[in-house]
Every structure is written in C-alpha cells, then in structure tokens.
Amino acid sequence: MRSLLLAAAQNRWLREHASRYWFVRGTVSRFMPGETFDAALSAAEALRSKRIGTVFTHLGENVKDSAEAQQVTEHYLEVLRRIKESGLQAEISVKLTQLGLDLSPDLCFEHLKAIVERAPKDSIVWVDMEASNYVDATLDLYRRALTAHPNVGICLQAYLHRTKDDLAKLLPLRPSIRLVKGAYDEPPEIAFARKQDVDESYFELGKQMLRAKKENRCVRAAFGTHDVALMRRLADFAAAEGFGKKDFEVQMLYGIQRAEQERLASEGCTSIVLVAYGSYWYPWFVRRLAERPANLWFMVRNVFAA
Numbered sequence: 001m002r003s004l005l006l007a008a009a010q011n012r013w014l015r016e017h018a019s020r021y022w023f024v025r026g027t028v029s030r031f032m033p034g035e036t037f038d039a040a041l042s043a044a045e046a047l048r049s050k051r052i053g054t055v056f057t058h059l060g061e062n063v064k065d066s067a068e069a070q071q072v073t074e075h076y077l078e079v080l081r082r083i084k085e086s087g088l089q090a091e092i093s094v095k096l097t098q099l100g101l102d103l104s105p106d107l108c109f110e111h112l113k114a115i116v117e118r119a120p121k122d123s124i125v126w127v128d129m130e131a132s133n134y135v136d137a138t139l140d141l142y143r144r145a146l147t148a149h150p151n152v153g154i155c156l157q158a159y160l161h162r163t164k165d166d167l168a169k170l171l172p173l174r175p176s177i178r179l180v181k182g183a184y185d186e187p188p189e190i191a192f193a194r195k196q197d198v199d200e201s202y203f204e205l206g207k208q209m210l211r212a213k214k215e216n217r218c219v220r221a222a223f224g225t226h227d228v229a230l231m232r233r234l235a236d237f238a239a240a241e242g243f244g245k246k247d248f249e250v251q252m253l254y255g256i257q258r259a260e261q262e263r264l265a266s267e268g269c270t271s272i273v274l275v276a277y278g279s280y281w282y283p284w285f286v287r288r289l290a291e292r293p294a295n296l297w298f299m300v301r302n303v304f305a306a
C-alpha cells in the first residue's frame with residue numbers, strides 16, 4: 001500500500017485531477033490549515049498560544065525554470081519579513097528542488113544564500129531532504145551554506161544506510177539537524193525496508209546527535225517524528241545525559257499527534273509544528289497518506305460525510 005501510494009504521489013494525472021474532489025480537499029485540510037500564507041500564519045498564532053513554535057513550508061518541488069525558482073525565493077524573503085512583523089518565533093523549511101537545484105546547483109545556492117542571509121541569526125533556515133538521488137547535491141550545498149552561515153539546518157533521513165556516515169562528516173561543521181525517518185520510496189540497497197530497522201537507525205542517530213550537542217558539535221538536534229515510543233526513548237536518553245527539558249526538541253506536522261505536541265510544550269520541551277501551505281499540495285499530501293494508510297479511511301469517511 002505504501003509503495004502504491006508513493007507511486008501515486010508522482011502521478012501527473014492524479015495531481016491535476018485530485019484537487020477537484022471535495023472529499024480530497026476535505027482530507028487535505030486535516031494536514032494543512034489552508035493554501036495561503038495568511039492561513040498558515042493564523043495557525044501559527046493559535047499554536048503560539050499553546051507555547052508551540054512553527055516552521056513554515058511553502059509546498060512545491062522541482063520548479064521548471066529559473067523564473068519560478070526566483071519567485072519561490074522572493075516568496076520566502078517576504079515570509080521572513082512577515083514573520084518578523086508578526087513577532088512570531090517561527091522559522092522556514094525549504095526544498096532545494098524548489099529553489100532550482102535541477103536547473104543549476106550554483107543558481108540554487110544563490111537563492112538559498114539570499115534566504116539564509118535575510119533570516120535572523122538566532123533562528124534556523126531548515127533544508128528539507130528529498131529523494132535519495134538528491135542527497136549528495138543537497139549535502140554539498142548545505143555544507144557550502146553552513147561554512148558561511150551558521151543559521152542553516154539540514155534534514156537527515158534515518159532510513160538511508162548512508163546517513164550514519166553523512167552525520168559523522170557533518171558534525172565537524174557544527175550543523176543543526178532535523179532527523180526524520182524518510183518519506184520516499186527507496187529500494188532496499190539504499191534504505192532499510194523494515195520499520196524496526198528504521199526505528200533502530202533513528203534511535204542510534206538520535207543518540208549521536210544528542211551526544212554531539214552536549215559536546216557543542218551540533219547547534220540544534222531536532223527530532224522530526226510522531227513516533228511516541230521513539231520520542232520517549234530519546235527523551236530518556238537526553239535526561240540521562242543531563243539535558244534540560246527545553247533542549248529536547250521535537251518537530252511534528254500540523255494536524256498529526258496534536259495531543260502529543262501540546263503535552264511536550266506543557267512539559268517545557270521545545271515543541272514545534274511544521275505548517276505547510278500552498279496550492280501544490282498533492283504529492284506532499286499523498287506522502288502523508290502513505291505514512292499512515294488509515295488516513296485513507298478518513299478520506300472515505302469524508303465521501304459519505306456530505
């Protein structure tokens with residue numbers, strides 16, 4: 001089912017037609033507050049009242065020309081201005097293919113640099129990790145950006161066999177890392193296939209990130225997961241290493257495990273929600289279905305809920 005859904009995420013016909021169906025749109029609204037940045041901003045205000053921080057991401061990937069990449073860059077510069085104006089403690093997360101990585105790594109780097117230079121120095125601009133064929137290029141650009149600007153962070157995927165080495169090579173640069181399990185359909189030569197193996201890889205990498213943070217070799221160690229059991233294991237490890245609650249950072253997606261997001265915040269942990277918005281939501285949304293096929297039932301219920 002997961003592979004089928006991840007294949008559907010790449011299907012152009014479905015992408016163009018799915019958004020016309022009200023029951024699909026109804027299900028999407030569970031995972032994003034709306035298509036506009038204003039809707040995302042309102043959601044962030046509501047989260048702030050619960051002491052939950054926000055990371056904004058404008059949905060989109062693989063732009064077709066440099067004008068589109070420039071437009072995305074300008075959009076993020078405007079978002080940074082709006083964040084400052086609102087007084088929110090919010091950050092952004094960008095996809096390099098949306099900033100023109102397929103067109104030219106140098107052009108993409110210029111766009112990333114413009115965004116990172118505009119962002120406050122005490123916050124992080126997060127770089128998403130995409131499918132495995134982009135990992136080398138993403139890490140290259142991340143290293144270039146980090147060398148000049150400490151306020152940039154990278155997402156690493158625990159399902160990839162290579163991530164252990166990638167993490168070891170990044171730590172001497174004092175990175176900020178958001179660890180996730182990984183959302184794409186990767187073959188077993190590249191990624192662990194069994195959930196149990198992915199979870200163990202996540203736990204081992206998470207421990208290394210926390211040790212590195214303790215030794216001041218990692219600026220932010222953020223756990224991008226909704227897996228409560230895994231979070232608890234890492235929280236116990238962090239406590240045993242002497243970390244305060246505030247230093248334990250979890251990032252989750254809007255609409256998923258809301259009670260857990262609030263519980264972490266009320267206990268004093270750093271609880272952050274990634275709020276996505278934009279009209280190009282189809283592949284992102286189908287990846288959310290693939291993570292939990294039970295979400296399909298939620299969509300089926302929407303069909304009959306009219």
Ligand SMILES: Cc1cc2nc3c(=O)[nH]c(=O)nc-3n(C[C@H](O)[C@H](O)[C@H](O)COP(=O)(O)OP(=O)(O)OC[C@H]3O[C@@H](n4cnc5c(N)ncnc54)[C@H](O)[C@@H]3O)c2cc1C
Nearest residue numbers: 128129155180181182183224225226227251252253288291
């Ligand atoms: C802040 C953030 C940023 C991310 N950035 C990236 C990225 O840059 N690159 C990338 O490849 N992936 C990214 N991901 C997605 C990630 O790789 C996983 O696909 C996703 O988080 C599901 O894995 P999990 O860790 O929650 O664990 P799972 O084992 O998949 O889920 C654990 C439990 O969480 C709940 N859950 C998980 N997903 C859903 C869902 N969609 N709907 C409802 N309940 C759910 C279920 O209760 C499930 O049992 C990101 C995730 C987060 C939270």
